Amino acid sequence: MRAVLVLYFKYFLKWDDDLATSIYHTFVALCYLTPILGAIVADSWLGKFKTIIYLSIVYAVGQVAMAVSAIHDITDTNRDGTPDNMTFHVVLSMVGLFLIALGTGGIKPCVAAFGGDQFGDHQEKQRRTFFSVFYLCINGGSLLSTIITPILRAQDCGIYSQQKCYSLAFGVPAALMVVALIVFIVGSGMYYKAKPEGNIMLDVCKCIGFAIKNRYRHRSSKYPKREHWMDWAEEKYGKLLIAQIKMVLKVLFLYIPLPMFWTLFDQKGSRWTLQATTMDGNFGSIVIQPDQMQTVNPIFILTLVPIMDSVIYPLIKKCGLNFTPLKRMTVGMFLAAVAFVCAGVVQLQIDKTLPIFPSTSQSQLKLLNMGNNSITVQLTGNKTVNLHPHWASDDYFTFEEEQIDVTVGSPSFTKRIVLTKNERQTLLFPSSISDEWQLMEDLTSKPQEGNNAIRFVNGMSRAVNVSVAGASFGQIQPLYFSNYSQIKNGRKAFTLQSGSQSCEFSREFGFGSSYTFLIPSTMTFGTNCQESISEVEDIKPNSVHMALQVPQYFFITAGEVMFSVTGLEFSYSQAPSNMKAVLQAGWLLTVAIGNFIVLIVAELAKIPKKWAEYILFASLLVAVCIIFSIMAYFYTYIDPAEIEAQFKRKEGDNDDDEDTKAKLRKVEAEMARRGSVSSDDEDQRSKQTSF
Numbered sequence: 199m200r201a202v203l204v205l206y207f208k209y210f211l212k213w214d215d216d217l218a219t220s221i222y223h224t225f226v227a228l229c230y231l232t233p234i235l236g237a238i239v240a241d242s243w244l245g246k247f248k249t250i251i252y253l254s255i256v257y258a259v260g261q262v263a264m265a266v267s268a269i270h271d272i273t274d275t276n277r278d279g280t281p282d283n284m285t286f287h288v289v290l291s292m293v294g295l296f297l298i299a300l301g302t303g304g305i306k307p308c309v310a311a312f313g314g315d316q317f318g319d320h321q322e323k324q325r326r327t328f329f330s331v332f333y334l335c336i337n338g339g340s341l342l343s344t345i346i347t348p349i350l351r352a353q354d355c356g357i358y359s360q361q362k363c364y365s366l367a368f369g370v371p372a373a374l375m376v377v378a379l380i381v382f383i384v385g386s387g388m389y390y391k392a393k394p395e396g397n398i399m400l401d402v403c404k405c406i407g408f409a410i411k412n413r414y415r416h417r418s419s420k421y422p423k424r425e426h427w428m429d430w431a432e433e434k435y436g437k438l439l440i441a442q443i444k445m446v447l448k449v450l451f452l453y454i455p456l457p458m459f460w461t462l463f464d465q466k467g468s469r470w471t472l473q474a475t476t477m478d479g480n481f482g483s484i485v486i487q488p489d490q491m492q493t494v495n496p497i498f499i500l501t502l503v504p505i506m507d508s509v510i511y512p513l514i515k516k517c518g519l520n521f522t523p524l525k526r527m528t529v530g531m532f533l534a535a536v537a538f539v540c541a542g543v544v545q546l547q548i549d550k551t552l553p554i555f556p557s558t559s560q561s562q563l564k565l566l567n568m569g570n571n572s573i574t575v576q577l578t579g580n581k582t583v584n585l586h587p588h589w590a591s592d593d594y595f596t597f598e599e600e601q602i603d604v605t606v607g608s609p610s611f612t613k614r615i616v617l618t619k620n621e622r623q624t625l626l627f628p629s630s631i632s633d634e635w636q637l638m639e640d641l642t643s644k645p646q647e648g649n650n651a652i653r654f655v656n657g658m659s660r661a662v663n664v665s666v667a668g669a670s671f672g673q674i675q676p677l678y679f680s681n682y683s684q685i686k687n688g689r690k691a692f693t694l695q696s697g698s699q700s701c702e703f704s705r706e707f708g709f710g711s712s713y714t715f716l717i718p719s720t721m722t723f724g725t726n727c728q729e730s731i732s733e734v735e736d737i738k739p740n741s742v743h744m745a746l747q748v749p750q751y752f753f754i755t756a757g758e759v760m761f762s763v764t765g766l767e768f769s770y771s772q773a774p775s776n777m778k779a780v781l782q783a784g785w786l787l788t789v790a791i792g793n794f795i796v797l798i799v800a801e802l803a804k805i806p807k808k809w810a811e812y813i814l815f816a817s818l819l820v821a822v823c824i825i826f827s828i829m830a831y832f833y834t835y836i837d838p839a840e841i842e843a844q845f846k847r848k849e850g851d852n853d854d855d856e857d858t859k860a861k862l863r864k865v866e867a868e869m870a871r872r873g874s875v876s877s878d879d880e881d882q883r884s885k886q887t888s889f
């Protein structure tokens with residue numbers, strides 16, 4: 199759905215680029231923030247199973263709302279193919295997106311934690327595999343949707359008029375979501391469903407608040423220190439709750455540096471795609487568009503996750519190395535930094551091929567002879583150029599002056615030309631040099647999105663109409679020129695028409711070039727005018743191949759597998775039983791914060807050299823990686839189920855309260871179900887050094 203969202207905003211709702219991208223990013227950020235709500239609902243009230251079901255319904259309703267909002271016929275009363283009441287479509291789609299974000303919040307943290315719940319403590323390996331499979335599924339879905347949804351959107355549909363079918367692109371995922379929900383409900387009897395234990399988040403907040411207040415009240419040195427600041431809640435709250443809060447806080451503290459990973463990771467969708475627009479995407483029989491390069495990430499995930507799980511990790515274990523989850527995450531961060539170094543190196547190669555555009559104190563000029571005779575042109579600074587008929591100077595001349603004298607032919611004819619600073623221009627010489635000279639504004643940057651910028655100069659004495667599939671250059675007046683039109687890569691056939699006569703010529707285009715085509719006065723209209731048209735290359739096509747981005751995608755994805763898949767499993771295994779979904783949401787929060795940092799960094803990091811920006815990001819991540827590895831060094835892995843059992847047992851011994859004893863029996867039954875060793879074994883106890 200995300201794959202076509204921006205296009206829906208732009209072409210259906212008719213929003214401009216800025217509004218479309220802002221709403222898109224807000225929606226994505228909301229999708230990673232709402233898990234906090236979903237997790238609180240699951241852990242405190244509904245339990246994970248019911249939360250997944252209810253919020254999947256919310257999600258499906260949101261998706262249906264999106265599909266309905268994209269039916270143009272609903273408000274197309276005059277049947278001209280465009281909606282007549284745009285407010286209806288905007289409001290319905292915003293409601294739809296809000297419901298989807300809310301639904302995502304319920305599903306994402308709960309599915310991961312609910313999946314984890316299905317495994318006992320003796321099934322650590324299987325649980326790890328589950329998190330890998332979970333990740334594979336997300337990426338399989340992501341890959342399929344990026345391929346299928348644009349195809350669905352490209353279909354024409356409608357009752358009164360046929361338009362691009364956004365409703366199908368939103369409707370098919372809605373239908374699939376309903377099917378998935380039914381499958382999930384049908385399997386209900388097969389799942390283990392842990393019961394929620396009341397409003398745990400409220401208890402947690404109250405307990406933390408009390409500990410802080412109590413610590414402040416006893417700040418005087420006459421009170422003995424306690425091992426942990428949370429121990430100041432002991433007067434009012436049970437040891438178990440305090441121990442559980444300590445577990446969560448320890449993990450959350452460890453999460454502080456993690457958003458930096460996602461800050462780099464999320465830039466593959468923005469900076470790396472922009473980088474791809476300055477590269478050549480021709481892979482022989484297939485041509486890759488810049489934004490399609492992003493699919494390399496899920497493709498690599500689908501191959502790297504099984505390789506890591508079945509080859510790399512076992513191999514490392516065989517070598518006798520203890521590759522703990524936190525070590526994996528550290529290596530993952532480091533690999534992401536390597537990916538950015540690769541991106542920097544690729545950028546250096548690209549920079550070498552980019553044209554040198556004029557600085558703020560310079561202007562650049564190209565000369566184009568429209569006439570049928572060679573001319574000699576002399577420019578200020580003793581620059582002399584011979585221009586053949588219908589020919590242009592090879593490159594631009596750079597000037598620091600604001601105006602220059604241009605002298606042509608013999609007997610010579612001189613004109614003073616006023617140049618524009620920071621601009622590129624082309625000076626057109628007509629056949630009869632005493633006629634008016636035209637000055638055209640050229641591009642001072644590569645055309646956007648890997649497109650090619652094309653324009654025509656009409657050297658004929660009659661108007662010519664030029665068109666190409668998907669673009670029209672309009673009617674070009676004699677001895678005048680057209681505006682630029684953006685065309686995609688591939689072979690393009692142009693039709694030139696003057697009165698009842700026409701002719702065609704075609705040409706292959708790469709990525710990111712700019713051409714001026716001259717229609718000479720000598721051209722005769724026939725079936726083919728291929729030979730007659732002169733072309734002037736203003737900006738060379740991209741020459742650094744997009745395949746050079748593959749190494750950076752490989753490293754960032756390898757980093758993602760080590761960091762993200764491990765992080766999901768780590769968040770589950772280190773969370774107390776009643777806060778599993780909450781810690782999953784905490785993990786997703788690091789993704790959300792990373793997304794926000796990207797927005798801030800995009801504004802702040804205005805380094806003129808792009809390659810230096812990549813290296814800066816890589817260095818920042820290495821610094822964060824070092825901080826994280828130090829924090830990880832001091833982290834002690836725990837077995838929350840075992841700790842909880844010990845506390846319950848102790849509470850049960852000291853307490854005659856039936857409720858506590860019932861809770862203890864429940865925990866022990868749960869431990870037995872999970873196959874955990876419920877013993878007083880000293881060895882077991884010593885495993886949890888911090889508690």
Ligand SMILES: N[C@@H](Cc1ccccc1)C(=O)N[C@@H](Cc1ccccc1)C(=O)O
Nearest residue numbers: 336337340495496499758762766786789
């Ligand atoms: N490799 C990415 C591909 C992707 C991007 C956007 C949406 C779906 C997939 C990926 O797997 N991203 C995951 C990362 C993630 C984070 C937290 C919990 C589970 C997975 C994503 O869902 O964004």
